[in-house]
Each structure stands twice: as C-alpha cells, then as structure tokens.
Amino acid sequence: MNGFDLSAILRNPEYTAMLLHGIEMTFVIYIGSWLLAMTLALLLLCIRFSPLRFGDRVVAAYVSYHRNVPTLVQLMLWYFGIFTLFPAGLTSWLAAHNAEAIFAVIGLGLCQAAYFSEDLRSGLRSVSPGQMEAAKALGHGYISAMRFVIMPQGVRNALPPLINHSVSLFKNSSLAIVIGASELTHAVKEVENLSFRTFEIYLIGTVLYLFFSLLIMSAGAYLSMRADPVRSARA
Amino acid sequence: MIHDIIAIIQDYWLLLLIGQYPNGPLGGLANTLILSALSIALAFPVSIMLALARLSKWRLLRWPVTALVYITRGVPLLMLILWSYFLVPLWTGADVPSFVTMLTTLVVYQGAFLSEVVRAGIVALGSGQMDAARALGHSSLGAMRFIILPQALYNMIPSIISTFVSTIKDTTLGYVINVPDLTFAASQVNNQLLTQPFQVFFILAVVYYAICWSLTHVANIVERRITRRRAGLSGGAAPVELVPAKIISEQL
Numbered sequence: 001m002n003g004f005d006l007s008a009i010l011r012n013p014e015y016t017a018m019l020l021h022g023i024e025m026t027f028v029i030y031i032g033s034w035l036l037a038m039t040l041a042l043l044l045l046c047i048r049f050s051p052l053r054f055g056d057r058v059v060a061a062y063v064s065y066h067r068n069v070p071t072l073v074q075l076m077l078w079y080f081g082i083f084t085l086f087p088a089g090l091t092s093w094l095a096a097h098n099a100e101a102i103f104a105v106i107g108l109g110l111c112q113a114a115y116f117s118e119d120l121r122s123g124l125r126s127v128s129p130g131q132m133e134a135a136k137a138l139g140h141g142y143i144s145a146m147r148f149v150i151m152p153q154g155v156r157n158a159l160p161p162l163i164n165h166s167v168s169l170f171k172n173s174s175l176a177i178v179i180g181a182s183e184l185t186h187a188v189k190e191v192e193n194l195s196f197r198t199f200e201i202y203l204i205g206t207v208l209y210l211f212f213s214l215l216i217m218s219a220g221a222y223l224s225m226r227a228d229p230v231r232s233a234r235a
Numbered sequence: 236m237i238h239d240i241i242a243i244i245q246d247y248w249l250l251l252l253i254g255q256y257p258n259g260p261l262g263g264l265a266n267t268l269i270l271s272a273l274s275i276a277l278a279f280p281v282s283i284m285l286a287l288a289r290l291s292k293w294r295l296l297r298w299p300v301t302a303l304v305y306i307t308r309g310v311p312l313l314m315l316i317l318w319s320y321f322l323v324p325l326w327t328g329a330d331v332p333s334f335v336t337m338l339t340t341l342v343v344y345q346g347a348f349l350s351e352v353v354r355a356g357i358v359a360l361g362s363g364q365m366d367a368a369r370a371l372g373h374s375s376l377g378a379m380r381f382i383i384l385p386q387a388l389y390n391m392i393p394s395i396i397s398t399f400v401s402t403i404k405d406t407t408l409g410y411v412i413n414v415p416d417l418t419f420a421a422s423q424v425n426n427q428l429l430t431q432p433f434q435v436f437f438i439l440a441v442v443y444y445a446i447c448w449s450l451t452h453v454a455n456i457v458e459r460r461i462t463r464r465r466a467g468l469s470g471g472a473a474p475v476e477l478v479p480a481k482i483i484s485e486q487l
Contacts, residue, residue, distance in 0.1 A: 064448065065444060067447075067451075068400075068443070068444045068447035068448045068451060069404075069440045069443050069444050069447070070403075070404035070405075070407040070418075070443055071404070072407040072408060072410065072418065073407055073418065073436065073439055073440050073443055074440070076418075076422075076436050076439075077433075077436040077437065077439070077440050080425065080432045080433075080436055081432045081433035081434075081435075081436040081437065082433060084432055084433060085433055167308070167309070171309075171310070171311040171312070172311070173311075174311035174313045174314065175311075175313065175408075177313065177411070178410065178411065185311065185313055185314060185317075188314075188317075189317075198321050199321070202314070202317060202318055202321060205314060206306075206310050206314055206318070209309065209310045209311055209314055210305075210306060210309040210310055213308070213309035213310070214305075214309055217309070
C-alpha cells in the first residue's frame with residue numbers, strides 16, 4: 001500500500017467528477033424525498049385531524065408500517081418488487097429515466113412522511129386546547145385560529161424532531177446504493193475500485209457526509225433560534 | 236398472489252429461519268436476532284462509559300467522546316460499515332467474518348446513540364440526587380454507581396427496547412457486506428425463484444414488521460408501567476419527568 005496521499009484523488013479530474021456527480025445525485029434524492037415526505041406528511045396530518053375514524057386508522061397503519069419495517073427493506077420492496085408489477089409501458093419509461101433514483105425518492109419519501117407526520121402531530125398536540133378556545137373567544141374562525149395561533153406554536157414545538165429526522169433522511173439517502181442509484185456512497189465505492197486508495201477515499205466520503213449533516217443540523221439550529229429566541233437562549 | 240406467497244413460505248421457511256445452518260453458516264432470522272441481541276448487549280456497557288466520559292469534568296475525556304458521538308450522528312451507518320469492513324481486517328490481520336465486522340460497527344454506532352440516551356437520563360434526574368448522595372458521604376463514583384445510574388437506567392428501559400428495535404432494522408444493512416441475515420436469505424430466495432420478487436420481499440417486510448411491531452408494543456407497555464410506578468413512588472406530588480422513549484429517534 002502506498003503512503004497516505006489525498007491529492008492523488010483530489011487532483012485527479014476523473015475521480016473528482018465522480019464525487020461531484022455523487023454529491024449532486026445524493027442531493028437530488030435528498031431534496032426530492034424531503035419534499036415528497038413533507039407534502040405527504042401534511043396530507044396525513046389533515047386526515048388524522050379530520051373527524052373520520054376510518055381515515056385515522058388508515059394513517060395509523062401507514063405510520064406503523066413505515067416505522068417498523070427497515071427502510072432498506074422498503075426500498076428493496078419498491079425497486080425489486082413493486083416495480084415489476086407496473087405495466088410494461090411505465091416500466092420501460094422509468095427504466096429510461098433513472099428508475100433507481102426515482103424509486104429511491106419514492107421509497108425514502110414515503111417512509112420519511114410517516115416520521116414527519118408524527119413529529120408534526122405531537123408538536124400540534126402539545127399546544128394546549130385552551131389556546132384554540134381563547135383564539136375562538138377573540139373572534140378567530142377555525143382556519144384563522146389554526147393559521148395564526150395553533151400552527152405557529154405547533155410547528156415550533158415540532159422543529160427539533162423534524163430537524164433530527166431531516167438529518168437521518170440525508171444519511172438514509174446512502175441506502176439508495178443498494179438499489180443501484182449512483183449517489184455519493186456509490187461514487188466513493190467506484191473511486192475506491194479504480195484508485196485502490198481505500199483509506200483516502202473513505203476519509204473524503206466521511207468528511208463530505210459529516211459536513212453536509214452538520215450543515216443541516218446548524219441550519220436547523222438557526223431555524224429554531226429564529227422561531228423561538230426566548231427558549232433557545234434559555235436552553 | 237396469496238398462493239404464491241404461501242408456496243414460497245412452505246418451500247423456504249427453513250432457509251429464512253436459520254439460513255443454510257447445518258451445512259453452512261447460521262443465517263436467516265436467527266442470525267438477525269443473535270446479531271441484534273449481541274450488539275445491544277455489548278453496546279450497553281460501552282454507552283454507559285461514553286455517557287460518563289461525556290459528563291466528565293476532564294476535557295481530555297469529554298472532547299474525543301463528543302466528537303465520536305457527532306461523527307456517528309452525522310455519517311451514514313453504511314459509511315461506517317464500509318470503514319470497519321476495511322479497517323477491522325487491517326488491524327486484526329486476520330480474515331474476519333462479515334458477522335464480526337457488522338457486530339463491531341453496530342456496537343460503536345448504537346453505543347454512541349445509547350450514550351446520548353444514558354446522558355439524557357442522568358441529566359434528567361437533576362443535580363439534587365448527586366448533591367444529596369455526596370452529602371450522605373458517597374464519593375462521586377460511588378454516588379454514580381449506587382444512586383444515579385440505578386435510577387437513570389431503570390427509567391431508560393423503554394428507550395433501550397426501542398434501540399433494540401432500531402438495531403434489528405440496522406442489521407439489514409449487513410446485506411451490503413453479505414452478512415447472512417434475514418435480508419440476505421430473502422435475496423437468496425429471490426435469486427432462486429427469479430419470477431416472484433414482489434412476493435419474496437413482501438414476506439420479508441411482513442416478518443420485520445411483526446418483530447419490530449411487537450417489540451415496540453412491549454416498549455410502550457413497559458414505559459407506561461414505569462411511569463405509573465415512578466408517579467406512585469413520588470407520592471403523587473409533582474409528576475416525575477421521564478426520559479422520553481425516543482429522545483433521539485434515530486431511524487433506519
């Protein structure tokens with residue numbers, strides 16, 4: 001084994017191009033699944049808070065499935081399993097349009113929606129019912145009370161777990177390697193196979209992941225501070 | 236569809252349960268459970284030591300452990316698995332089975348996560364307990380051993396069970412380095428059948444669901460019991476604040 005040499009990888013245009021493509025793909029998967037998860041989570045939340053008992057049960061089952069089955073198995077079920085049940089036309093269209101990344105976004109997004117919706121729900125439930133009554137007494141309608149009184153407090157309460165889960169979603173985007181998406185971990189493995197500089201390239205990959213995770217964490221910390229300066233100052 | 240699933244279970248239940256055991260390495264569900272149980276059993280003492288180091292007043296102890304906890308929180312488990320796959324054989328100089336590689340990774344990873352739970356449990360007890368123990372003549376270590384840890388760890392039992400659940404889910408990543416666990420067995424079945432991938436992975440998902448759901452259920456029951464007990468012990472005065480079960484709900 002040669003001596004430790006980071007520049008052997010960083011100075012090689014082929015390797016850096018692979019890494020940059022990996023980072024790009026990781027972010028495509030991360031942002032895509034985050035947006036999908038948040039949209040779905042809000043939808044699930046609306047169903048949960050509606051008076052329908054049936055809807056409540058369906059959402060509970062959805063959350064329970066996605067929290068108790070490993071994310072990797074969910075991804076495998078989507079890509080190796082459900083993908084094959086699609087009609088032939090759709091299958092070939094997807095195969096031509098980077099099906100791995102699409103299914104990574106779908107699988108991770110659906111899974112994360114369960115966590116996000118639970119975070120939001122417990123955040124909203126921690127707002128005391130007196131707040132709603134007080135808002136109504138002050139002349140707010142249901143929607144406007146939700147918009148101006150309940151939601152701001154509920155989202156503020158939900159922020160810490162939401163940030164935690166956003167970081168785990170970023171980390172989980174590495175699972176997409178198992179279904180063959182060419183994200184950062186995949187790029188790291190590829191460069192390793194070509195350069196045989198295992199230690200250096202793993203170090204680079206680790207530092208990159210750590211950097212982006214810490215970036216998300218500190219963005220979250222900044223958001224919580226903006227949302228609730230008083231409590232953050234005390235903590 | 237349902238007939239296919241039943242047929243697969245009838246043909247391959249032994250492979251899914253114990254892998255190729257008498258003729259090969261132990262695998263399947265048995266191996267998944269053994270791997271999870273072993274790693275949580277080893278991660279538990281590690282986590283207590285890490286938590287004590289993080290709460291220590293010596294920077295030399297506090298800083299490296301804090302760094303370790305941040306690294307494990309910020310780097311995907313997959314990356315850590317690749318690291319140990321590379322480093323463990325290098326250090327030991329032997330051909331290490333993938334089971335051991337996975338076990339090492341999980342002990343470090345879950346140890347770091349559990350240490351945050353332990354730390355939160357100790358901090359949540361409040362400094363009064365420590366002060367009282369010191370006033371009664373305990374040394375700092377003695378107070379930790381006889382007063383703080385027993386209470387903190389008792390309150391933590393539900394969190395430990397939920398960490399066990401996430402460890403079971405984490406073991407699926409061993410698939411990447413060919414640890415012969417349940418996921419590996421299922422993909423073997425899939426490779427033999429070739430035509431029924433949905434049915435095979437559906438069975439896999441159902442099995443994981445059944446195990447993790449029931450363990451989560453147990454954790455909830457235990458948590459309720461502990462809450463009631465603590466409330467009873469404190470004579471119905473101020474409600475005792477418990478460590479929330481999913482204090483850092485790390486998920487896979």
